[in-house]
Amino acid sequence: MAIETLDPHDLILFDKTYRERLDIRKNLVKEHPQKIIGITNAADPRVGAAVRELYQSLMGNYLPQRYPTIFESKDSSVRNTVTGESWPTSLTDATTARRALEILPVNVDEDFFILLPDNQGDNKRLAGDEDETTYILEAYSACFPSGFEPQHKLGKRLASIHDPVPGYKERLEKSMDRFFRTLPPGKYVRRVNWAVTVDEELYSNFDKSGNAMTEECKQLGIDDLDLNKTFLRCERQTLHRLPQSNAIVFAFHTYLYPLEQVKAEGLGEELATAIDGLTRGNTPDIFLYKNGPKWAEAVKQYLRS
Numbered sequence: 001m002a003i004e005t006l007d008p009h010d011l012i013l014f015d016k017t018y019r020e021r022l023d024i025r026k027n028l029v030k031e032h033p034q035k036i037i038g039i040t041n042a043a044d045p046r047v048g049a050a051v052r053e054l055y056q057s058l059m060g061n062y063l064p065q066r067y068p069t070i071f072e073s074k075d076s077s078v079r080n081t082v083t084g085e086s087w088p089t090s091l092t093d094a095t096t097a098r099r100a101l102e103i104l105p106v107n108v109d110e111d112f113f114i115l116l117p118d119n120q121g122d123n124k125r126l127a128g129d130e131d132e133t134t135y136i137l138e139a140y141s142a143c144f145p146s147g148f149e150p151q152h153k154l155g156k157r158l159a160s161i162h163d164p165v166p167g168y169k170e171r172l173e174k175s176m177d178r179f180f181r182t183l184p185p186g187k188y189v190r191r192v193n194w195a196v197t198v199d200e201e202l203y204s205n206f207d208k209s210g211n212a213m214t215e216e217c218k219q220l221g222i223d224d225l226d227l228n229k230t231f232l233r234c235e236r237q238t239l240h241r242l243p244q245s246n247a248i249v250f251a252f253h254t255y256l257y258p259l260e261q262v263k264a265e266g267l268g269e270e271l272a273t274a275i276d277g278l279t280r281g282n283t284p285d286i287f288l289y290k291n292g293p294k295w296a297e298a299v300k301q302y303l304r305s
């Protein structure tokens, strides 16, 4: 699964793009509220409690403690000194989960997915059988999905969320489900993924996994590459459990590095080798999944030129 332990202090990181990213997020929440925010059932008390617990743990504790110059805590509110706006540090039961999920993306440059255990394992456990609990995506706020549609993942189990991912079922499903069952509160982990994108925005709320798999994509030549739109896109993903609701929070921060910059920093060959590696790994179809046939040759040629 290529995950490593994370220092809880580093759950969320800030960089110089913060202000600009918040502006993009604010517009997206306004323009596409139904796509950016999703909740299976706002009336379900388990879902509301999990969303409020995430909100409170961030706005009431983590952010003002870790970044006191950005999040100034005063009485029961917290002021974001970059935007000048103030927010409550905790939410009453009457505050809708949706409202909490609208506030988070205009304060942190991070996308959040909240998963809760199903209860199907309970009876089996009582009968002494193996714990077969799996996790379901119950709520999210996601401004920068990379080529998938969060709204179509809502209410699904982890395995089904990963349906389009080659090799997931054979190589990852069992260990992921076990990992989710056993991740204790207080333990934080992270993983990083990467892709090359040639024509995408930060907001990539569309399903791109099908294109290359069905051979619909056209192979680009080096002259077709628009370097203003060609990026190495990385996600720093984290996972942790909320102790009261028992929910698991999957969060990610998206980094975009212009390909020109990767090359200028002398990392061109390293990236080209990693692209070659996609076709040789345990799961060569991951190359198709990442739309490799469209961009890989042109990008490698550019990086090695």
Ligand code: HEM
Residues within 6 Å of the ligand: 001, 002, 003, 113, 115, 137, 147, 148, 149, 153, 161, 162, 164, 165, 172, 176, 191, 193, 194, 209, 239, 250
């Ligand atoms: C240890 C945790 C996880 C592992 C090892 C993992 C693994 C993967 C892998 C290998 C991919 C293919 C792209 C890539 O290389 O990253 C992927 C895609 C994806 N993952 Fe995960 N994942 C994890 C957790 C989660 C969680 C908790 C969610 C909950 C929402 C999630 C949602 C997705 C989605 C939406 C995609 C894109 C699927 C598509 O193309 O439709 N992942 N994941």
